[in-house]
Amino acid sequence: MKKLLVLFFVIALATTVANAEGEKYIALTFDDGPHIKYTLEILDILKENNATATFFVIGENARDHPELVKSLVDAGCEIGNHTWSHAFLDKLSEDDIREELDKAHTLITELVGKPPTVFRAPGGRINDTVLKVADEFGYTSVLWSKDTRDWSCPSVDYVISTATENSKNGDIILFHDYNAKNSPTPEALRILLPKLIRDGYTPVTVSELLK
Numbered sequence: 001m002k003k004l005l006v007l008f009f010v011i012a013l014a015t016t017v018a019n020a021e022g023e024k025y026i027a028l029t030f031d032d033g034p035h036i037k038y039t040l041e042i043l044d045i046l047k048e049n050n051a052t053a054t055f056f057v058i059g060e061n062a063r064d065h066p067e068l069v070k071s072l073v074d075a076g077c078e079i080g081n082h083t084w085s086h087a088f089l090d091k092l093s094e095d096d097i098r099e100e101l102d103k104a105h106t107l108i109t110e111l112v113g114k115p116p117t118v119f120r121a122p123g124g125r126i127n128d129t130v131l132k133v134a135d136e137f138g139y140t141s142v143l144w145s146k147d148t149r150d151w152s153c154p155s156v157d158y159v160i161s162t163a164t165e166n167s168k169n170g171d172i173i174l175f176h177d178y179n180a181k182n183s184p185t186p187e188a189l190r191i192l193l194p195k196l197i198r199d200g201y202t203p204v205t206v207s208e209l210l211k
């Protein structure tokens with residue numbers, strides 16, 4: 001549980017620093033990709049806004065689209081581990097948890113050229129065993145402070161308002177760049193990202209936020 005607690009401490013600390021220096025940081029995070037359509041659309045919008053983000057990829061999808069992972073890395077985005085098959089880890093044995101993380105870890109390391117340092121459990125479903133195994137990989141387990149629920153295809157307006165209302169320094173916003181249906185995410189991002197920047201937020205990767 002230590003690294004998770006560290007995360008919340010860092011957010012609290014970042015808020016204090018922002019109050020002193022007036023700088024505000026926010027981390028956009030995209031789970032479950034890469035996806036042949038949505039990942040590229042989202043990456044284009046990030047580039048147009050000179051923004052980076054963290055993509056928590058599923059190993060199986062990264063295996064199918066290694067070129068998309070490389071495009072993300074080339075644009076300065078961070079790749080995090082979101083398991084090999086999007087398994088709910090709290091239902092698995094310790095060995096199976098380790099295998100889910102290890103397979104994705106190995107592939108991401110190969111594609112990125114260095115090992116990932118951040119991990120997000122599918123569904124945010126963690127327990128002590130999950131955190132213990134994540135610790136073996138040296139991961140910081142990352143959750144979120146805002147959930148747009150974009151995976152369930154709410155309206156574009158819902159995604160925009162969830163991402164931009166009551167913002168605070170150190171927010172970690174959860175989006176998805178994979179959707180089997182018609183994703184509202186790119187259209188929402190095209191509006192909400194410039195708005196966050198106008199409101200004084202600098203979008204950074206999760207690891208940059210933790211620094």
Ligand SMILES: [Zn+2]
Nearest residue numbers: 031032122123
């Ligand atoms: Zn997920």
